[in-house]
Amino acid sequence: MPPSSDPLPDLRNFSRQQLTDWVTSLGQPAFRAKQIFTWLYRPGIIDFSQMTNLSKDLRGKLHDLALLTDLAIETSELSQDGTKKYAFALADDAIIESVLIPDGKRRTLCISSQVGCAMGCAFCLTATMGFKRNLTPAEIVGQVRAVQSDLGEEQRINNIVYMGMGEPLANLDNVITSLDILGDELGLAYSAKRITMSTCGLAPQINKLAGKVKVNLAVSLHAANDIIRDQLMPVNKKYPIAELLTACQEFPLDKRQKITFEYILLAGINDGVEDARALAKLLRPLSCKINLLPCNEAPEIPFRKPKEATVLAFQDILKWAGYTVLIRSSRGDDISAACGQLAAKKKS
Numbered sequence: 178m179p180p181s182s183d184p185l186p187d188l189r190n191f192s193r194q195q196l197t198d199w200v201t202s203l204g205q206p207a208f209r210a211k212q213i214f215t216w217l218y219r220p221g222i223i224d225f226s227q228m229t230n231l232s233k234d235l236r237g238k239l240h241d242l243a244l245l246t247d248l249a250i251e252t253s254e255l256s257q258d259g260t261k262k263y264a265f266a267l268a269d270d271a272i273i274e275s276v277l278i279p280d281g282k283r284r285t286l287c288i289s290s291q292v293g294c295a296m297g298c299a300f301c302l303t304a305t306m307g308f309k310r311n312l313t314p315a316e317i318v319g320q321v322r323a324v325q326s327d328l329g330e331e332q333r334i335n336n337i338v339y340m341g342m343g344e345p346l347a348n349l350d351n352v353i354t355s356l357d358i359l360g361d362e363l364g365l366a367y368s369a370k371r372i373t374m375s376t377c378g379l380a381p382q383i384n385k386l387a388g389k390v391k392v393n394l395a396v397s398l399h400a401a402n403d404i405i406r407d408q409l410m411p412v413n414k415k416y417p418i419a420e421l422l423t424a425c426q427e428f429p430l431d432k433r434q435k436i437t438f439e440y441i442l443l444a445g446i447n448d449g450v451e452d453a454r455a456l457a458k459l460l461r462p463l464s465c466k467i468n469l470l471p472c473n474e475a476p477e478i479p480f481r482k483p484k485e486a487t488v489l490a491f492q493d494i495l496k497w498a499g500y501t502v503l504i505r506s507s508r509g510d511d512i513s514a515a516c517g518q519l520a521a522k523k524k525s
């Protein structure tokens with residue numbers, strides 16, 4: 178939760194069940210919570226006075242006992258390829274970023290779950306910020322609400338990916354509440370199929386997530402052995418590859434659902450033929466697909482992008498092994514919105 182001297186609860190931090198518990202604790206009937214929750218996720222509601230089916234008395238009570246926060250877009254930048262990066266100013270002046278990636282009629286929004294990140298992945302600009310704090314459920318869902326309001330209701334965001342700043346599973350309670358709100362038919366009504374949770378490999382949290390909600394899982398693997406992964410991702414020293422893949426194997430999947438493994442290709446580090454073969458062998462027991470991400474170079478990052486021929490050869494080996502393998506072209510790198518490039522510089 179953000180540092181705050183204000184003890185009043187922000188109602189947009191509550192799932193419908195949590196709101197019901199709070200409303201009934203005030204001596205109000207449970208159906209009032211349903212009415213209030215419905216108002217919270219209608220566009221343009223910024224004040225309790227707009228909740229016109231509540232009595233004046235209750236609206237006054239809510240005004241005295243609770244908050245209704247909103248996320249303000251601080252700036253937005255449009256890339257040549259249509260990708261749009263949004264920066265949001267939070268109540269404590271921290272800045273977070275979200276990235277909208279249009280692809281034909283599909284619109285995918287990549288959202289942040291923390292201010293900065295503590296995971297220290299060697300190829301990631303967000304890691305250079307260090308960890309500031311977890312985002313609240315209201316701040317996580319607020320990114321979707323604010324971007325949707327910027328787009329207008331005709332251009333619905335189709336997919337939401339928790340792949341922005343931060344490690345979502347290190348903020349599991351708030352992330353789960355945000356998923357409850359996003360998936361609630363009276364909230365933003367997103368199907369679980371439209372939501373993807375990314376993780377750098379917090380194995381126990383993958384198990385916890387699986388026990389609570391259904392979403393797609395994307396795992397940042399980036400190496401096929403512990404020696405290389407230890408160097409790239411400090412999390413691997415705590416949860417080595419074998420432990421991570423066991424958690425992935427236990428993650429419940431629907432019939433046609435697959436786990437996505439993300440693999441950043443770093444020239445001379447993890448992009449060799451032997452790496453591709455080892456990866457093919459490693460993932461054999463899993464129902465999965467693979468995304469290859471040629472490194473996005475940045476002055477702060479000591480890695481280079483492999484040659485195109487190296488990337489294609491890597492992909493071919495995995496394809497021959499029977500995997501669905503996509504090479505993810507960098508979107509929005511002219512505005513630092515590409516994968517691993519989010520590092521808000523203004524106030525945080």
Ligand code: SF4
Binds near residue numbers: 296
């Ligand atoms: S890649 Fe993800 S988990 Fe790793 S430091 Fe960057 S934001 Fe954190």
